[in-house]
Amino acid sequence: PALVLSVDDSAVTADKADKKADEAAAVSKPAATVMLKNGEKVSLPWSGIRWARQYVSVNRIGKELKTVSEVIKPGDVIWVEARGFSGWRLAQIPEVQGALVSIDPNSGAIQALTGGLDFQHSKFNRATQAKRQAGSGFKPVIYSAALAKSYTPATLINDAPVVFEDAALEGSWRPENYSGKFYGPTRLRKALYTSRNLVSIRILRSIGVKYAVSFAKNFGFQGSELPHDLSLALGSCEIRPIQMSRAYAVFANGGYLIEPYVIERIEDSNGDVLFEADPAVACTACVLAQNRWSSTPPSGDAEELAEEDTLAGLPKQAARTLEPRLAFQMNSILQDVVLRGTGRRALALGRKDLAGKTGTTNDQRDAWFNGYNPDLVTTVWVGFDQLKPLGNRETASRAALPLWIDFMRVALQGKPEKQLPRPEGLVTVKINADTGEAATDEDTNTIFEIFRKENVPVVKTGGVVTGEKGNEQAPIPEQLF
16 A cells, blocks of 8 residues: 555646657656655656546446546555556556466376465455356366267367257256357367357257266266256356366376375474375376276276275376377367467467367356466466456456466476377378368368277268278267258
8 A cells, every 4th residue: 555645647748649658758757656655655657547547337447537636636545566667556456356276287286376366355265165157168078078979079060059948947048159150060179169159068968968967077076066957068067276277187187187285295393204295196108097097987086096006006196087099189179279269369378288278157257267288287267256247358368368378488487398198099180171071182171180090080082982981970969040
């Protein structure tokens, strides 16, 4: 806090159109002088005050300020903050809150955790206690379940209007994409990196809600905390940020469910170790771990297999809950979220090993970004404690992703890029980007796609099927227009 000693309206330049001249004049002539709690006097330039336009509504602010006196006057007690070379500026304590959890996906060690703006203002830890709707950040769980049921990244699903009559949803439901547009048959990969809601709903309806809820156990989610209806496809479940970090660690480490922990070691005053963490770790290169993967979701705690390892004298390993080829395919798709989807802002970090997924709930009440590379998983959530909209356009890519970028820029500084090792049993095939089928010599719009060897698409030439036929792709869900 600071006490306003004086204000000078003449510091506001007459030529409002010339912002550079305005800023130069503001620096040379203080718009206000304030006294900090330590007695130091500092100046506030006009450029550090003029942002404080009147609040009208969540989506509107008032007209541009013309004088300093419209905002502050001598005798006011205000908040100020230092902004580096820009000097001091008028500040406020934001009502909006946020949380960040960053963990090592290979061990579960929590590298960073913040549960809110300031512990002195609120002791509620939003990172570990707040249950908020996950939004589209939950979609990768649904898509993973679909891949496990013989869908492929090239499977076409129709993105078209649909109305559902669902007793669990208390009547009819008309879901829409965020853009309000519909794009027709869409490849599964593209549907995820562009976050198409209607495709996600059709996928969930096709694979079954019961199956998807059961499959979610592979990511540490319990059936009792998930809705058993089609809204699950859009992330209507209420999840804690630390749970989302744990779930995305399964993609980051190649399919292992780890357990987050905070305390690594406790020593007494003599330096004797009283406690030392012994986490079950992911082991991507371990032959043992490769061999014991099971398609059956874990029935109990993820530490059960680790305890068996300890008794057998083997390295303590985390349970592998996602088939390695599925984990690799999902990682590839989530990298496309950054390369060409809703997470494109993360390209500012200049790295090729980043992946993740945005998540925005209805009316922008929650904004998430769950992102990672093979060494670090970080989840960021932004929202109000009371369910209120953040405002128009305050989507995940605008409200949460910039925070994730700022953190990861420092956390990954100096660390080399790293990619997941490619497991055996995957085949890269050139396909027609419009149909998802294996490309022919006549096709011009082609891309490369990753398939499990048993799901390689059939090559057709002149209507004749050639080559070995793998398992058929999942049928395209009902097309409704």
